[in-house]
Amino acid sequence: MIRKKLRNKIPAGAELDQDTELEGLGLSSLQIADVVFALEDRFEFEFELERALAMKTVGDIVTVANQALSEHQA
Known part of the structure; x- marks a missing residue:
């Protein structure tokens, strides 16, 4: 989802992983x-x-989203 949303906003060839700084x-x-x-x-x-x-x-986004999801589902 994050990769798809950023597809046209990041430089060509940029790698996205957990450690990629926004x-x-x-x-x-x-x-x-x-x-x-x-x-x-x-x-x-x-x-x-x-x-x-x-x-x-990018990892921070994933972590915060996962925390929010788990709190929302609780």
Whole structure:
């Protein structure tokens, strides 16, 4: 999902893995917010604002999304 959402926003040939830094991809805060909103819409949960603002890597997005999903399902 994250890779698909970022497909047209990141430089050609850029690798995405858990350690990929969002800043290193050249994403604006608006583009990162777009990914966050897409995940929220797709999985019907909300990111905790403080956690969302602290995300620095693709792995952080996955971790925060998984935490939000598990809290939402509880």
